[in-house]
Amino acid sequence: LAKTTQPISMDSYEGQEVNITCSHNNIATNDYITWYQQFPSQGPRFIIQGYKTKVTNEVASLFIPADRKSSTLSLPRVSLSDTAVYYCLVAWANAGNMLTFGGGTRLMVKP
């Protein structure tokens, strides 16, 4: 089962680009990488998913190197409202695409 490791916390300032890296050394061939965002007192919200190379949507970009043992979530020009916990997950294809949430990265955006 692909366990993920990501920094416990990060600080940034408004307008900066934030990159959060996650390692998943045991990722299997058919597994996907997903990222979720969670605000206090709310359920997590899906941000982005990817399998390899680069994926971009209106919220973020996801960079996955060829060996897929890590991934980087990139948030362009963060604002105070991006202060949240960000979870990196691997969707296990061989376990019904079950997701396991790790501890997440607590991002604090300062003015």
Added chain:
Amino acid sequence: DVKVTQSSRYLVKRTGEKVFLECVQDMDHENMFWYRQDPGLGLRLIYFSYDVKMKEKGDIPEGYSVSREKKERFSLILESASTNQTSMYLCASRGGLAGSYEQYFGPGTRLTVT
């Protein structure tokens, strides 16, 4: 918009009580999940269901059971509540589209067992 609702935002129960947490989704999703979230431990999967009357254990099923009699509803049952089950409980659903891992979460139920 997908909507996942949970029966209560806050719940206080006594030790030994039987507790029912209800979750309803309105998007005809095949897959439904129950998690608990505790400080420092992140979200942990309790049970999930990929179809009506089907269920699979997650990482921490002990002390819990589930029921899925209708596609839109997934219930979490604490047969005999204990204080170590005080937690935030989150329900989620996901469609069956291959290659999509987007789960939709409800607002959560904060359960306190005294």
